[in-house]
Amino acid sequence: MNSPDSISTRNVMSTRADRVLNEAAGLVRAPQRVVPLVSKLVADELRTVFEYRHLHSYAAATIPTADALRSIVDWILRAQQADGGIAAYYSLLTGYSDSYPEVTGYIIPTLYDFGDLTKQAAPRNAAERATRWLLSLQMPSGAFPGGLHRSDRGHHNAAQPSVFNTGQILQGLVRAHTETGNAQILERAVAAGDWLASIQQTDGSWSGEGAYQGTAHTYYSMVSWALAQLASESKDPRHAEAADRNIDWVLAHVKPSGWIDGINLRTHPAYLHFIAYVIQGTLECGILRRRDDAIQAAAKSAWVLLRKFETHKRLMGTYEPDFAGGQNFSCLTGNAQMSCVWPRLFEVTGDLRYLNAALKINEMLKRSIPLNGPRGVVGGVAGSYPIWGAYQPMRFISWGSKFLADALMLEQRATREFEAKFETKLETESETKREANFNRKRKAAECA
């Protein structure tokens, strides 16, 4: 008799085989993709040989942050499909994928942030189109479906509600409501939040139907963050309580090493992307819910990764429990996510070492963005460096672009605030010194 694990492994193998065949067929259908594919493979091979230590080391910026940011957001805007959704990825073999509801949801805040920063209409318009598309996908229960939009049509999982995707989309809906004040969007967001609260387990986790692979995952702290955001808008205590309950469950998985256990992905290693999800969700939820225990736990985990980055000049693509060893490639998305976490910890704790690490990892990430190439490649963030690394090989992924854009905007905000604060401090110090000097002179004159 077959165990569930062996069936699951067999399914994954067959999915992988399908994927390889599909991607090979993609290249046959569009042979013009051979040129960018080969040039990217050659470029990464050369870089790993000649620039290996440099790419993973800190070096002064060659690309200004604003230019890199513009290039990344342009990639996202180009990835928006006719239906309003954002493609999950651009594959060097098969081109753009179908729209991906999950990423479309949590890219919305990034688009609004970039629109605010540059005072441009295009990113805001793209966010509004994305919101309209997402609302059209919402299920009567309030949940959102998992998977890609078109490819899954007809598949038995096509209309399956997904906890994680609903949470990620919720982030976008809450932000869209804040930006537009549209009551219908809030109503739909509340419906999504109510669904999430209704299917939460008593221990605070989400497992069973709606959970990936049917099991509970600590990276669903991202869902808690979305619920905490919703609670700020809806003022409904049920949403806040659901967020708190899940964070309590996540915190029960914190180990003395700083590792937060319970990623629970069968047949996947713990990619940095998922580890960073756990940390980011816990931190952001902790900040919104004023939970010092959550902030401390996230900070401890983030600090371990910071030390690894500073000592080895890079982060591994995957980590074993307790951060012991991992696979030797860069999960660029995970790096970008940590670059979102560190500046936030700087904002919370005032510890400049977090900002310093974020600035340095961003230099490495900016260097990984192709400055030329076909649409889908230029300005894209690859799943892995080198491109054939284990995480999303041969693809430029939209969530990588989202996190790197967020990281660069956070870098700009944190450095601007720090510099302004520092200048004020310097001026105050000068003023105090001037006054003390003046008083001393006056006293001396009086004595004389």
Place this chain on the structure above:
Amino acid sequence: MRLAILCSSPYSETGCAVTSRLAQLGHVPVGALTLPSWDSSTLLRKVGQWGLRDSLRYAAAKLAPGETAVQDKIRNPYLEQPLRHRDGVFRSLRQVARAYGFPVVTCADQNSTRAVEQLKHWSPDVAIFTGGNILRDELLKVPRLGILNSHLALLPEIRGMSSPEWSLLCGVPLGITIHFMDSGVDTGPILLRREFPTAADCDSLADLRNRMIAKGIDLIAEAVAGLDRGTISAAPQADREKDRQFFVMHEQLKAVATRRLNQIRSKESRLNPVTNECHG
């Protein structure tokens, strides 16, 4: 007192200056252990970082840094005194060794068995670390008293890299600490700890660092003399809650540290106009 030198390269200016200064004061080392001047991985990294032309220029300078060009400018002008000698300037550790008569041994890794055996053979009382690998326990245990390091910040407040810059940003007084090395990063027992008043004519972070390196060499000499006479002893770092390790600082933060330095300078110029004129 038997002294040994651990150096990051035979052409390290700081290494030459420390060795020469100690020798001038009568503490001629029993030997110096140095890493090679370059290796292939460093060159590859430089090609990626600077491009081929500049990397080749760098390699050429490393391989033939002008042993005979005695009139060459000293990169750190504050090391003029220890580096200058009757016939010119010490450009390499081998020149210092020839002048004072001690052996220089090159090793690929300071923690290698060969390096440890060599150091054991010299059986020094104290070794002076002027750069190189992270040292392992096996090597750290060889000198009778330990291995001395000059750290360009006050310990235990600022440990690790870019320490003068972090001192400026964190509002910790600038300073230098001479300490024995242990397996941690700048966590060993402290021999000397001195604040470093910023000179008003110190015009950049590089200039500040150069001055601190020179001051650090003086303090190393003072520490060696004190150990020799038995007048100083090391104290373990006590205030662990202040203990924070820092890493290489990003250029953007360095720019803020520079502004802080400029502000300190202008403040000092206002407070001590006469002193500064004397400095100038």
